[in-house]
Amino acid sequence: MKRWVAAVLLSLGLLSGCNQNSGPKRITIGVSFETLQTEYWVAGFEAIKAELKKRDIAVLEAIADGDANRQLEQVNNFIARGVDGIIAVPKDAKTIIPMIKAANAADIPIVLYNRPAGKTDAKSVAVVADNPGITKATVQYMCEQAKKSGKKHKALLLMGDLGDINAVGRRDGFESAVKEYSDIIEVVARVPTEWNQEKALAGVTNALQAHPDINFIFTSSDFLFPSIVAALKNADRYKRIGEEGHVLLGGFDGDPTAYQMLKDGYLDADGVQNVYFESEAAVQAVLDLKAGKSVPEVIRDPGFVIHQGNLNEMSPQMWGAQVKNAQAGK
Amino acid sequence: MIETGSGKLSRVSLRYSSTLIFLAVPAIFSLLSPRFLAVNNLVNILIQSASTAIVATGMTFVLLTAGIDLSVGSVMFVSAVLAGKLALNGQPLWLATAAILLVGMLYGAFNAICVARLRIIPFIATLATLYFGRGLGLWLTETRAMNLPESILRIGSASIAGIPFPVWTLAFVVGVAHLILTRTSFGRQIYAMGNDADAARKAGVRTDRIKFAVYVISGFCAALGGLVSIAQLGAVSPTFGNQREFAAISAAVLGGVSLFGGRGAVLPGVLLGALLIQTIENGLVIANADPYIYPLVMSLIIFLAVMLDSLRNRMLRRSQPRIIRPFHE
Numbered sequence: 001m002k003r004w005v006a007a008v009l010l011s012l013g014l015l016s017g018c019n020q021n022s023g024p025k026r027i028t029i030g031v032s033f034e035t036l037q038t039e040y041w042v043a044g045f046e047a048i049k050a051e052l053k054k055r056d057i058a059v060l061e062a063i064a065d066g067d068a069n070r071q072l073e074q075v076n077n078f079i080a081r082g083v084d085g086i087i088a089v090p091k092d093a094k095t096i097i098p099m100i101k102a103a104n105a106a107d108i109p110i111v112l113y114n115r116p117a118g119k120t121d122a123k124s125v126a127v128v129a130d131n132p133g134i135t136k137a138t139v140q141y142m143c144e145q146a147k148k149s150g151k152k153h154k155a156l157l158l159m160g161d162l163g164d165i166n167a168v169g170r171r172d173g174f175e176s177a178v179k180e181y182s183d184i185i186e187v188v189a190r191v192p193t194e195w196n197q198e199k200a201l202a203g204v205t206n207a208l209q210a211h212p213d214i215n216f217i218f219t220s221s222d223f224l225f226p227s228i229v230a231a232l233k234n235a236d237r238y239k240r241i242g243e244e245g246h247v248l249l250g251g252f253d254g255d256p257t258a259y260q261m262l263k264d265g266y267l268d269a270d271g272v273q274n275v276y277f278e279s280e281a282a283v284q285a286v287l288d289l290k291a292g293k294s295v296p297e298v299i300r301d302p303g304f305v306i307h308q309g310n311l312n313e314m315s316p317q318m319w320g321a322q323v324k325n326a327q328a329g330k
Numbered sequence: 331m332i333e334t335g336s337g338k339l340s341r342v343s344l345r346y347s348s349t350l351i352f353l354a355v356p357a358i359f360s361l362l363s364p365r366f367l368a369v370n371n372l373v374n375i376l377i378q379s380a381s382t383a384i385v386a387t388g389m390t391f392v393l394l395t396a397g398i399d400l401s402v403g404s405v406m407f408v409s410a411v412l413a414g415k416l417a418l419n420g421q422p423l424w425l426a427t428a429a430i431l432l433v434g435m436l437y438g439a440f441n442a443i444c445v446a447r448l449r450i451i452p453f454i455a456t457l458a459t460l461y462f463g464r465g466l467g468l469w470l471t472e473t474r475a476m477n478l479p480e481s482i483l484r485i486g487s488a489s490i491a492g493i494p495f496p497v498w499t500l501a502f503v504v505g506v507a508h509l510i511l512t513r514t515s516f517g518r519q520i521y522a523m524g525n526d527a528d529a530a531r532k533a534g535v536r537t538d539r540i541k542f543a544v545y546v547i548s549g550f551c552a553a554l555g556g557l558v559s560i561a562q563l564g565a566v567s568p569t570f571g572n573q574r575e576f577a578a579i580s581a582a583v584l585g586g587v588s589l590f591g592g593r594g595a596v597l598p599g600v601l602l603g604a605l606l607i608q609t610i611e612n613g614l615v616i617a618n619a620d621p622y623i624y625p626l627v628m629s630l631i632i633f634l635a636v637m638l639d640s641l642r643n644r645m646l647r648r649s650q651p652r653i654i655r656p657f658h659e
Contacts, residue, residue, distance in 0.1 A: 037568050042473045065465075159621055192621035197567050198559055202378040202608070206615040209371045210363065223475060226565030234487055257475060323474075 027085075028058040029286060030078030034091045034115075035066050038223060039255055040273070041089065043319045044113065047279035048087060055283065068095035075099040079106045085286035086110040093118035093165070100124045109289030111282045114273075115165075116298065125285045127299045129273040131166050134303035135173025135252055138271035139218055141305050142250045143181040145268055146216060153248065155187045155216040156207050158224055161195050170220040170252055188214060193224060200227035208235050215247050222253035222270065222320070225261060240265040241308065254306065256324040262311055269307040275319040277301050347638035351631065352602045352609075359613030366616050373494070375605065375612050380496035381559040383604035385574060386581035387507045388551025390600050391544040393582055394511075394524045396591025397452040399548045401441060402578055404463025406556030406571030409433040411467045413557075414476040414566045423481055430557050431550060437463065438549020439542070446541040460575070468568055476566045486561030496558045500601075503551065508597040520544065524591030552578075581607055584635045588643075606631070 029052060036042050045061075052059045060078060064071035068091040078086050079102055086103055090096035090112055100122040103110040109125075116126040146153045157174055160167025171190075178185045188211045191203030200219070204227060208214055212235070217228055232238035232247060239246040242265075251258050254272030261267035278301045288295050306314045315321040343350060359366040385402050392399045412433050413426040437459070444455035488495045511517035522530040523537050531537050555574075560566055579589075585603030587594030594600070610631060614624055 036473050037468065039474055039568070162622060189615055189618055190621050191615055192624050195569060196572070197563055197565065197570065198381070199611070201563055202611060203615055205374055205378065206371075206612045209368070209374055210365050210616040210618075223567050223569075226475070226477060226563055226567070230483060230486075230562060230564050233483065255475075257477060327474075 026056070026058050027287075027290075028060060028081075028083050029085045029087060029283070030060040030062065030075070030081070030083040032062040032064060032071055032074045032078070032086065032088045033113075034064050034071060034089045036063055037066070039323065040253055040275075040319075043275050043323060044089070044279060047275045047319070048113070048282060051279045051283045055287075057283070064091060066091065068092070071095070072099055072102075075110075076102060079103060079108060083108060085290055087113055087282050087286060089113045090115050090117065096124075097122055109286050111285045111289070113282050114278060125289065125295050125297060125299065127278050127282045127285065127301065129166075129278065129301045129303055131169030131252075132173035132176070134271040134273070134305070135170040135220075136177045137305045138250050138252065138269050139174050139177035140180070141269045141307055142216065142218065142248050143177060143185055145248055146184055147181065151184075151215075153185050153216040154211055154214045155185050155218070156189045156191065156204065156211075156214050157187060158200055158203065158217070158219040158228070159190060159192050160220045162192055164195070167195075167220055174218055174220075185216060193220075195221065195223075197224060197227045200224040201231055204228050204231035205234065208232075208237070217247055218250045220252055222251040222255040222258040225251060225257050225267075229261075229266075238266070241268060253320070254318045255320040256327070257320070259315065259318055259320040259324050262306065262308070265308070269305055270318075271303060272306050272314075272318050272320075273303050274301050274317060276317060347635065347642055349598070349602065351635055351638075352606050355606060355609055355613070355631065359609070359617065362613070362617040366613055371612065371616070373497075375608050376500070377494055377496045377562070378612065379604045379608040380500040381555040381562075382574070382577050382581055382607065383500055383601055384503045384558060385552050385555035386578040386585075386600050386604050387503050387596050388548035388555075389575075389578040390507070390582050390585075390587050390594060390596055391511075391520065391547045392452070393579075393587050393589060394520050394591055394594060395541060395544050396524050396527070396589075397445065397541065397544065398456065398579070398589070399438075399441060399545060399552075400453065400456040400575045401437065401459040401463055402548065402552035402555075403571035403574035404460045404467070405434050405437045405549050405552035406559070406574055407467040407566075408437065408463045408470075409553040410556045410560050410566045410570055411470050411476070414478050414560070415470070417479050417482060418476065423485070426482075427557060430553050434549045434551075434553020434556075435546050436549070437553075438546040441549065442542040442545035445545060446538045464572075467570075471566075471568060473568045475568065478560065478564050478566065480564070482561055483564040486558075486564070496562065499554065499558055503554065504596055504601050508595070511596060516540070516543070521592055524588075524593070526592075577607065580632060583639075584632060586639060606635075 031048055033041060033045055049059055062074035064074060071091055075086060086108060096117050097120045100110055100117060104123050112124055112126040114128055116128050117124055159171050178187055189207035193200040193203060208231060219228060229238055237245060237247055249267050250269045252271040254270055258267055258270045281299045285295050304314060306318055389399055409430040413430040416429055417426040441456055441459055444450045445452050485495055490498060519535045519540055522535055523540050527537055556571060581603035582600050584606055585599030610628055
């Protein structure tokens with residue numbers, strides 16, 4: 001609601017601004033997000049708007065609330081308004097294709113943020129995180145820590161929704177990393193959480209029940225950390241790094257909870273999607289396409305692994321750290 | 331009617347089909363892993379089922395009147411968000427807890443007004459309030475996860491006389507619901523209304539009042555189920571309670587509650603339904619099953635239970651006059 005009101009006010013402001021300015025027309029970009037249901041999407045949305053503001057580009061905002069039809073209407077509205085470019089987070093790989101085709105027909109560049117389109121001859125650019133790569137690097141770091149301890153480790157993987165391509169990519173990254181360390185890591189439980197905290201809590205509790213000696217846990221998303229922490233606390237296993245009985249912990253996203261756990265010395269490593277890289281790349285890609293420059297079809301965010309060794313150096317690029325600091329500054 | 335021995339056996343086994351499935355599933359898991367039957371694990375299953383069973387108990391009241399409440403997940407979310415905000419602002423825990431239950435009842439009352447006064451079909455009314463609640467909760471939290479004070483987690487892990495808090499709450503809710511449905515005139519009126527609303531009205535039952543009450547009860551139970559959940563999690567994420575309505579409806583239907591109203595019982599039915607769902611999830615983790623088979627096993631067992639239930643209904647309808655009391659009496 002707030003955002004709608006803001007969008008309407010902003011549009012009115014833009015219109016009145018256009019009337020007063022007799023100079024060159026200000027560039028306008030339409031931004032359509034499928035949802036704002038997780039902190040990650042909110043951070044991405046804010047980062048894109050900040051990037052556009054920095055470049056003095058006007059923005060039209062739209063949130064589809066998980067409805068692909070609504071997203072199609074929103075993109076059509078952008079086209080009807082004659083925007084100079086579109087940045088969209090697709091609901092899924094298939095439903096975005098008609099929207100890309102509509103933008104192509106109107107000769108408006110379109111960039112997909114964080115989720116690629118399915119196979120199509122329609123032209124778009126996708127900026128996506130390297131889910132398997134970032135996860136693999138994170139889990140490799142954890143495995144190295146396990147190796148240093150000289151002990152064998154029993155691992156638990158918390159998976160996301162099996163229908164989500166990002167969740168599957170992270171699962172693949174995890175499996176490929178632990179395979180290289182099969183002499184010291186044994187995966188004793190793989191829990192499908194359907195991205196649900198309560199299922200994650202039950203899953204970790206059950207796995208700890210079956211294997212009380214689990215000492216290596218990786219979650220495919222940081223937002224499941226409260227479930228892991230609650231289950232470990234119930235089993236009296238939540239210990240800082242270096243304390244006797246510490247469970248090696250790793251995650252993916254780079255959210256504020258993970259940042260706090262890193263700072264407090266409980267979390268070993270976290271794979272971070274670089275929201276700032278992705279938003280800057282998306283805006284740059286739209287502008288380059290508009291200027292007729294050639295842009296690769298997929299721009300990959302290499303992300304990075306943040307851990308106790310590089311926390312101070314990398315935290316300015318971790319979106320969760322920025323959100324946490326902004327909250328603390330309020 | 332003359333009945334053969336095998337006919338009698340199949341009738342008895344159909345009548346107790348959900349109980350039989352409930353016994354068969356743990357038996358299979360205990361063969362797959364000896365740890366499954368450990369006392370600690372059984373207590374775990376009970377704790378993990380508590381929230382769903384409580385929400386499903388409230389849902390049962392609504393289903394018995396041939397209604398449905400799709401908004402329970404949103405009630406959990408909104409009430410948890412408001413209570414979380416109070417707790418994070420330094421308000422005492424009792425106030426946050428009371429706020430959760432009050433918000434749940436108010437939300438239920440709003441559903442009740444839509445259904446009983448404005449005569450909106452329950453499916454549509456509660457679908458609208460489902461979206462309203464989720465939107466309201468996201469707006470209030472600005473999609474930020476809330477990590478609640480440590481004191482809330484302490485409630486979740488507290489025990490009285492060696493029995494954990496979630497289990498006490500579950501026992502209390504299921505016990506009171508059972509007594510209301512089986513020992514009070516209000517309970518009998520709910521069944522009567524679910525069987526035939528017109529006949530009940532003609533017999534003097536104030537059906538609007540009954541409708542109002544069941545939606546308030548459902549809202550209250552949803553909020554209490556949410557409280558039991560956040561007391562164990564210590565956090566409220568933007569997806570908290572999402573799709574919980576399906577788990578609650580599944581538990582009720584597995585427990586023998588009819589979606590057409592008038593039939594079913596909280597004890598043992600709904601309780602067994604909720605325990606069965608959790609037992610399957612628990613057993614699959616303990617047996618280190620392939621994550622892809624979770625939904626297959628779950629849907630197979632739900633299908634089996636519902637199919638047996640439908641067979642049982644047909645058979646009983648053929649052999650008995652219509653009744654307006656639960657079967658176990």
